[in-house]
């Protein structure tokens with residue numbers, strides 16, 4: 001990617017990140033395409049950014065450039081700056097085939113960033129063949145990111161054992177690959193054992209796919225090679241098992257749901273205060289009327 005293209009992309013992404021629902025709907029619709037989407041999620045401090053910065057080069061061996069999106073729940077603006085994560089991905093800064101961007105999740109309902117599907121479509125139209133998306137994963141976010149990516153990595157670190165119980169019905173069931181980062185620290189073996197027992201109990205959601213467990217310390221080369229291979233194996237599996245098709249359908253439903261929910265928020269905020277005092281059923285119908293009125297958008 002030339003510096004000019006980078007600047008153009010940065011402008012496009014900034015515009016998208018701030019676009020309202022109606023602005024986004026007026027954009028030309030691009031196809032779903034075949035850009036690989038890989039989510040990297042896990043608790044704060046688990047080692048996600050460190051891992052991504054090491055994994056990124058390994059993922060570059062094929063054709064096409066690689067984009068990294070860091071969804072930052074704390075950053076107040078969606079500028080091009082990498083903010084807190086800059087430190088962790090510095091080594092990629094001069095890599096011509098890698099583009100890094102942080103996005104604020106702000107008050108986005110699903111804990112991701114507004115217009116993320118459109119941002120991903122834009123990256124695809126700029127010729128990226130793969131996107132790695134870092135996000136802090138818990139609760140709602142886990143489900144939102146699951147719907148958005150083909151392959152989901154869950155990054156945990158030793159000592160996170162006590163969090164496993166809490167995660168059981170959520171992200172642990174949704175992830176395709178478990179990564180134990182900071183495997184140089186005590187407790188890695190115990191975490192492997194716990195993940196193995198979780199894996200046995202996994203329900204139909206992951207039918208036909210047994211999430212591999214990959215250990216990594218400081219993203220050393222050998223484990224990154226293994227992780228990259230497991231990602232490829234999972235990508236191949238989603239294609240063969242037609243999971244890819246299912247994922248695209250799910251993704252479209254999720255996209256419309258998030259647009260509608262944002263639009264409801266916009267409508268409610270635009271209502272005069274008095275309108276909010278109506279009985280709930282009347283208010284509900286008033287919002288529905290607004291939603292159905294295309295002239296209002």
Ligand SMILES: Nc1nc2c(ncn2[C@@H]2O[C@H](COP(=O)(O)OP(=O)(O)O)[C@@H](O)[C@H]2O)c(=O)[nH]1
Nearest residue numbers: 044045046047048049050088181182217218219
């Ligand atoms: N000992 C050790 N520390 C690590 C490892 N990976 C990351 N860290 C450190 O853990 C902290 C959080 O890492 P970071 O990648 O920013 O985690 P994130 O919040 O999940 O993105 C940083 O201080 C890293 O240097 C690892 O494999 N071993």
Ligand SMILES: [Mg+2]
Nearest residue numbers: 048049085134
């Ligand atoms: Mg990070």
